[in-house]
Amino acid sequence: MTTANMENDAPASSGDSALHRGHGHGHGSDPMLKLSISAIGIVFGDIGTSPLYAFRETFDGHHKLALDPLHIYGVVSLMFWSMMLVVTIKYVSIIMRADNKGEGGSLALLALVGRRTRNMRWSTGLVLLGVFATALFYGDSMITPAVSVLGAVEGISVYSPALSVVIVPLAVFILVFLFFIQSKGSAKVGAFFGPIMLLYFGVISTLGILSIAQTPAILTAFSPHYAVLFFVSDPLAGFLSLGTVVLAVTGAEALYSDMGHFGRRPIGLSWLVFVLPALMMNYMGQAALLLRNPLALESPFYRLAPDWFQIPLIIIATMAAIIASQAVISGAFSVTQQAIQLGFMPRLRIDHTSAKTAGQIYIPSVNWALMVMVIVLVLVFRSSSNLTSAYGIAVTGAMFIDTCLLTVLVLYMWRWKKRYALPLLGIFFLVDGAYLAANLTKIPDGGWFPLTVGFVIFTLLTTWAAGRTLMRERMRELAMPIPVFVKSAANSAARVPGTAVFMTSTASGVPHALLHNLKHNKVLHERVILLTVKIADEPYIGGDHRVEHEDLGNGFHRLVLRYGFMEQPDVPEALAQINSCGAPFKMMETSFFLSRQTLLASKNPAMPLWREKLFAWMLRNAESAMEFFRLPTNRVVELGSQLEI
Structure with missing residues (x-):
């Protein structure tokens, strides 16, 4: 359980749709076919554009391979079995069963596992692994739009080499346009995602089948013995090729992350019935x-098409790349919200772009930071081929961490028999470890970028979490016991009409804002509410468990509001539903008191000085709690205080 610090670092929401809260995430009654088609449009954009x-x-990248039947058959076989082991078995069949009340993703899995392993000696290590997987996601979310859009528009050079000079400017224009429209929301555009991706997958599978028809012997590459023969004949090349073969499964984690939107069965159905066959037909056709x-x-993807179809294929592929980029950007917004709710980030400004769907959100700071980094990547690397040297490390790192968390889940929560679980987990660790090791060879040629981004964000996330914990501890130490305060203040202070809500991060002790108000104004309201918002390590909290109330006497009340990490805290809305504190709450008669802390240098700091300064900077730049909790702007009083950590 994470406490939302009203006084300085309250988390923002990571809500999904209103339907989700009331009807099992909104997909319980939708037809399976409709959900499956929608999933194709949202979930499979990243993995779907990998054939570009x-x-x-794999043959002409960082570690070149000889273009002969041994290697061609071996690579196709590796791609197919990678999809089967990593995507079909690991994610679709096993990890997607690990839903946190319907939600998926690294943070949801971390919250699920952490709830059961909180008191184990290695629980801290698990939390750090989950946080690092989240940090790596941001590196991936910068590279994916750049490599997808560049890979699509590079078809122009296949159609006409003289037009090669427009590739980078056109890619930059498309990406800038994409980031600029984020504030409008993706609900309307999203309605076209499914049909466009259906068209895309239908086209690439058709082109692949037409090529296979001319060389049907390639279908024997489904046999795993070709992959084995590749490794036996050329072990070093086989190992190094894994660094690019894994590009065929980038986006597998998205299946798990988007599970809350569509459900496990529609995603699994879409993958097995439509997406996997389409991808394999295209890869087989290229081979x-x-x-x-x-x-x-030079470009086997575009060379599959006849000359007359080059321009339509470029347009279709570019639309698919835009959809893949949109999905990653939206994912970055969602992950950021979850991280804020779970206490790993300061609150940021979050705009809701849809009145009907709370999951349609926009975070300006994240959007513009991503745009700058994506444009820099395009201008520095200038081609999808160069970018693939940076691509893969973040993905394989996150996959390896998911396997670590899955191990805890299988052995300690599901309690599978070890004679079945250990061999399966061993295969996953072998595959993920080999992919990660192969991608580490790319570090000098661009792989340093996602790792650098990952370590920087990991430092920010852990610094914020540690700083918040220290602040709460110091505030708890300095807090006056409530019974003592109520008894003395009720008899000595003048009472004035109305309700005062003092928001505090801890459900014990007297809030600093209350002490400062009494010290300076020397009055108390007739009704005083000490309000704490707590964020649970589960996505949604039922209405019956939302409110906890304690009558402290003399007009004082303690309220605790509980929200899941996928919900949007709305304090006025919650207060309007409460009838246990006397008369109903009226916003025009209610004042909200917040406290903003200023950190002072400590003689014995609990964190290194550089880290303390970093935390102080993040604290100063956190979004106002007033906007975050949707408090009425004309009813808020903010009081400052100083604190040493």
Whole structure:
């Protein structure tokens, strides 16, 4: 359980739709086919655009491979079995069963596992792993739009080499446009995602089938013995090729992250029935093309199409790349909200772009930071081929961490028999470890970028979490016991009409704002509410468990509001539903008192000085609690105080 610090660092919301709160995440009554099509549009954009560059880069990328039947068959076999082991078995069949009340993703999995392992000696290590997986996601969310859009518009050079000079400017224009429209919300555009991605997958599978028809022998590459033969004949090349083969499964984590929007069955159905066959037909088609014409390695994806279809294919692929980018950007907003709610980030300004769907949100600071980094990546690397050197480390790192969390889940929560669980987990660790190790060889050629981003964000997340904990401890130490205060203040202070709500991060002791108000104004309201908001490590809290009330006597009341980490705290709305504190709450007769802390240098700081200064900077730049909790702007009084940590 994370406490929302009303006085300085209250978390923002990570809400999903209103339907979710009332009807099992909004997908309980929707037809399976409708949900499956919607999932194709949202969930599979990243993995769906991998054919633009994955097969090409395996042969002509960071570690080049000989373009002969041994390697072509081996690579196709590796891609197929990677999809089966990593996506189908690990994520769709197993990890997606680990839903935190319907929600998925690294943070949801961390909250689920952390709830059961809180008192174990290695629980801190698990939390750090989950936080690092979140940090790596941001590196991935910067690279994905850049590599997807560049990979799509590079088809222009296949159509006309003379137009190569417009690729980078066009990619930058598309990306800038994409980030600028984020504030408008993606609800209307999202309605077209499913049909466009259906068209995209239908086109790439058709092109693949037409190529396979000319070289049907490539279908034997489904046999795993080709992958084994590849490694036996050329072990070093086989290992190094994993660094680019894994590009075929980038986006697998999105299946788990978006589970709360669509449900496990629709996502699994879409993958098995439509997306997996379409991807494999295209990869098989590219392989068959290279067997017939090695010169097509320049761009096997676009060379599958006849000349007359090049322009339509470029348009379709670019739309798919935009959709993949949109999904990653929206994912960054969602992950940021969850991190804020769970206490790993200061509150940020969050705009809701839909009155009907709380999940449609926009975080300006995250949007513009992502845009700057994505544009820098495009201008520095200038091609999808160069960017793939940076791509993969963040993805494989997050996948490896998911396997670590899955191990705890399987052995300590689901309690599978070890004779079944350990061999399966061993395979996952072997596969994920091999992919991660192969990608580490890319560090000098661009792999340093997502790692650097990951470590910077990891430092920010852990510094904020540690600083918040220290602040709460110091405030708890300095707080006066409530019974003592109520007894003395009730008899000595003048009472004035109305209600005063003092928001505090802890459900014990007297809030600093109350002490300061009494000291300076020397009055108390007739009704005094000590209000704490707590964020649970589960996505949603039922209405019956929302409010906890304690009557402290003499007009004093203690209220605790509980929210899940996917919900939007709305204090006025919650107060309007409460009838246990006397007369109903009227906003025009209610004043909200907040306290803002200023950190002072301590003689014996609990954190290194550089980290304390970093925390102080984050604290100063946190979004106002007034906006975050949707408090009426004309009813808020903010009082300052100083604190040493």
